Amino acid sequence: MRRLRIISWIALSIFIFCSVPLFLFNTGCKKKEDRAKIIRFVTWRPHFPEVWDELVKKFEAIHPDIKIVREIGPHSSTAFHDLLTQKLKNKSPEVDVFLMDVIWPPEFAAAGWAMPLDDLFEESEREKFLEGPIMANTYEGKIYGVPLFIDSGMLYYRKDLLEKYGFSPPRTWQEMVKQAETIVQGELKKGVEMYGFSGQFRQYEGLVCNMMEYILSNGGYIINPETGRPEIADKPAIEAVRFVRDEIIGKIAPRGSLTYAEPESLALFVQGRAVFHRNWPYAWEVSNDPVRSNVAGKVGLTLLPSFPGGRSYSTLGGWQLGISNFSKNKKASWEFIKFLASQETQKVMALRTGRAPTRKALYEDEEIINACPHFSDMKDVFLTAYPRPISPLYPAISHLLQRYFSRVLSNKDSDIKSEAENTSQEIERILKIKKVK
Amino acid sequence: MKNIIRIRSLTRREKVFAFLLLLPCFSFVATFAFYPILNSFYLSLHNIILTFPGLGQPFVGFENYKNLIQDKVAIHSLTNTIIFVIITVMLEVFCGLIIALIINRQFRARGWVRAAILVPWAIPTVVASQMWRFIFNDNYGFFNFILFGSNVAAYRAWLAEPLFAFSAIMLADIWKTSPFAALIILAGLQTIPDDLYESAKIEGANAWQRFKKITLPLIKPALLIALLFRTMDAFRVFDLVFVMTQGGPADATNVLQFYGYKKIFAEGFMGYGSTISVIVFLITFLICLFYIRVIGTRLFQYRG
Numbered sequence: 001m002r003r004l005r006i007i008s009w010i011a012l013s014i015f016i017f018c019s020v021p022l023f024l025f026n027t028g029c030k031k032k033e034d035r036a037k038i039i040r041f042v043t044w045r046p047h048f049p050e051v052w053d054e055l056v057k058k059f060e061a062i063h064p065d066i067k068i069v070r071e072i073g074p075h076s077s078t079a080f081h082d083l084l085t086q087k088l089k090n091k092s093p094e095v096d097v098f099l100m101d102v103i104w105p106p107e108f109a110a111a112g113w114a115m116p117l118d119d120l121f122e123e124s125e126r127e128k129f130l131e132g133p134i135m136a137n138t139y140e141g142k143i144y145g146v147p148l149f150i151d152s153g154m155l156y157y158r159k160d161l162l163e164k165y166g167f168s169p170p171r172t173w174q175e176m177v178k179q180a181e182t183i184v185q186g187e188l189k190k191g192v193e194m195y196g197f198s199g200q201f202r203q204y205e206g207l208v209c210n211m212m213e214y215i216l217s218n219g220g221y222i223i224n225p226e227t228g229r230p231e232i233a234d235k236p237a238i239e240a241v242r243f244v245r246d247e248i249i250g251k252i253a254p255r256g257s258l259t260y261a262e263p264e265s266l267a268l269f270v271q272g273r274a275v276f277h278r279n280w281p282y283a284w285e286v287s288n289d290p291v292r293s294n295v296a297g298k299v300g301l302t303l304l305p306s307f308p309g310g311r312s313y314s315t316l317g318g319w320q321l322g323i324s325n326f327s328k329n330k331k332a333s334w335e336f337i338k339f340l341a342s343q344e345t346q347k348v349m350a351l352r353t354g355r356a357p358t359r360k361a362l363y364e365d366e367e368i369i370n371a372c373p374h375f376s377d378m379k380d381v382f383l384t385a386y387p388r389p390i391s392p393l394y395p396a397i398s399h400l401l402q403r404y405f406s407r408v409l410s411n412k413d414s415d416i417k418s419e420a421e422n423t424s425q426e427i428e429r430i431l432k433i434k435k436v437k
Numbered sequence: 438m439k440n441i442i443r444i445r446s447l448t449r450r451e452k453v454f455a456f457l458l459l460l461p462c463f464s465f466v467a468t469f470a471f472y473p474i475l476n477s478f479y480l481s482l483h484n485i486i487l488t489f490p491g492l493g494q495p496f497v498g499f500e501n502y503k504n505l506i507q508d509k510v511a512i513h514s515l516t517n518t519i520i521f522v523i524i525t526v527m528l529e530v531f532c533g534l535i536i537a538l539i540i541n542r543q544f545r546a547r548g549w550v551r552a553a554i555l556v557p558w559a560i561p562t563v564v565a566s567q568m569w570r571f572i573f574n575d576n577y578g579f580f581n582f583i584l585f586g587s588n589v590a591a592y593r594a595w596l597a598e599p600l601f602a603f604s605a606i607m608l609a610d611i612w613k614t615s616p617f618a619a620l621i622i623l624a625g626l627q628t629i630p631d632d633l634y635e636s637a638k639i640e641g642a643n644a645w646q647r648f649k650k651i652t653l654p655l656i657k658p659a660l661l662i663a664l665l666f667r668t669m670d671a672f673r674v675f676d677l678v679f680v681m682t683q684g685g686p687a688d689a690t691n692v693l694q695f696y697g698y699k700k701i702f703a704e705g706f707m708g709y710g711s712t713i714s715v716i717v718f719l720i721t722f723l724i725c726l727f728y729i730r731v732i733g734t735r736l737f738q739y740r741g
Binding site: 005086107111204255256392395402406422433 | 457487488491589590593596597599682684685699703706
């Protein structure tokens with residue numbers, strides 16, 4: 001009994017003893033921070049980590065008083081959003097600089113998480129960037145991020161196959177379907193099994209990006225920017241959705257497209273099992289890399305098709321750099337952003353990682369044009385890239401859209417019109433939520 | 438007299454000491470169980486949108502709950518969750534029972550078999566879900582391979598079919614947690630003394646009669662505990678959906694916990710999301726109460 005009690009006392013004291021340092025530890029850490037300026041950079045795992053390592057080292061060499069600590073998040077935009085907002089809503093001082101997907105600035109601005117950069121990011125400097133991304137970083141007249149890369153949807157195609165069958169890159173979706181059918185049937189006779197098209201139709205953010213391109217290229221809107229009214233239940237949008245359901249999913253694109261995000265759909269294309277492929281610019285590097293791709297050198301790149309009478313639209317994507325409002329080292333953070341978004345760094349990124357720069361001048365840079373001739377074609381796409389609905393509550397709107405698109409696409413008998421009307425009403429409800437009491 | 442006082446003071450000292458020893462455990466439960474539950478309930482009575490801090494945190498009473506009842510997505514995901522719970526729990530306990538009966542027998546390498554059967558349960562759910570996603574992949578999935586072999590043209594995109602995607606998630610859950618049910622039932626099986634079976638044999642009872650009259654009644658408490666744990670756990674299913682389908686396609690695999698997660702973490706509707714959490718908590722709590730009552734009475738029956 002006595003012994004048991006002694007043991008119990010020891011256990012209890014150990015418990016108390018162990019919990020005390022938990023409180024001390026926090027303060028201990030902060031003291032260290034004051035000595036060397038540590039910039040905590042929340043980023044995702046890059047495709048080419050060695051390039052990033054070099055750049056960070058270079059920055060630290062120029063600024064010996066600043067140390068960059070990288071926190072690597074998941075590559076999926078949604079998962080990265082969860083991680084980052086979790087930190088920001090707790091007002092964590094552990095975040096200084098972060099990457100933002102192109103749809104986040106309004107949300108981060110309204111929530112007070114991202115710091116307005118108007119005083120640092122001057123008008124004259126902003127003019128050197130492409131307009132789309134600058135617009136996406138602006139919310140209620142203030143700018144909250146510096147565009148680092150630009151993305152937009154593009155049509156990849158098998159140059160060799162199109163040439164073989166005497167086709168030129170399709171201008172309309174219908175033309176693309178016809179070409180795909182002819183090529184798939186022709187190749188099947190030779191014993192090669194392939195699909196006509198691969199895109200991203202999983203129930204996730206990318207589904208909205210893909211569907212928006214069909215809807216806009218038919219003259220429709222998700223939300224009309226002039227009236228602010230959702231137009232997904234209007235005729236052009238419904239027609240476009242019906243086309244995707246009836247002519248693409250399970251026809252020229254595998255039924256499995258309903259489970260594909262970027263990696264799965266790109267895998268199909270680089271295996272040489274798809275004629276056409278919709279993806280972001282990074283797919284160019286991957287599909288032309290002989291190690292990772294069976295179709296290296298056989299890939300063409302063009303604007304996305306449109307419906308007859310419409311014009312080609314591609315969804316604007318890309319990544320921005322922002323500073324947390326709760327950062328204690330805002331000045332040093334800005335130095336780091338300035339370095340990353342500089343002409344020089346963007347050039348390195350473009351040449352070595354295939355990321356499309358956001359600075360206009362780089363599209364006339366000879367070294368870049370020589371190394372990546374497709375960039376000059378891409379510039380036109382980037383200039384017309386269209387943003388997703390701009391709203392601080394975009395994540396909620398996107399979830400409604402994802403649900404709607406996935407429901408109608410995966411069921412051939414779905415009543416598109418009524419589903420669209422319901423979703424439209426739900427979106428209107430979200431849009432009506434007021435910002436202040 | 439002196440003696441009595443001494444005993445009293447001793448017991449008081451003992452009480453204080455006992456309290457001290459319980460304190461760490463209690464503070465743990467309070468911080469990680471009671472506080473979050475109460476806080477969720479508090480949040481669910483307010484309209485909090487993280488994106489709009491200017492909105493403040495206005496008290497709205499039960500408005501969130503009223504909206505939840507009218508929310509078609511929420512009702513749909515609740516239905517999904519209930520179907521998921523009923524089917525998986527029934528099959529898990531059934532499979533668990535069979536597994537337990539097998540590994541309770543004497544045979545060579547029993548230790549190995551027992552360990553092997555526990556493997557699915559020991560794999561982290563996220564890893565297991567990723568594995569199941571590969572198994573059902575439309576291009577290189579093992580499931581297609583088993584069905585169609587090298588006839589690639591026949592391969593189907595299982596996770597693209599709403600109904601099948603939902604079944605796939607249930608299958609993954611059954612695979613993963615049947616061993617858990619088996620473990621609990623096995624513990625129950627091992628408390629049954631052998632002489633009961635011996636005397637039954639002497640009396641001329643056949644295997645089915647012995648199972649029905651001896652095994653089943655005696656492992657009932659263990660069965661109920663397995664049911665309780667599995668129901669509570671299944672109701673909170675999240676990770677399988679998160680990794681395998683993200684709620685898609687067509688929202689067919691959206692479950693209540695995943696919907697709540699999307700509302701809070703992705704959309705920033707703190708108040709509304711908390712309402713969903715509270716509902717999940719209440720339902721699990723009620724199920725728990727129900728089972729405990731049943732288990733309690735059953736336990737007394739067999740003791741008496």
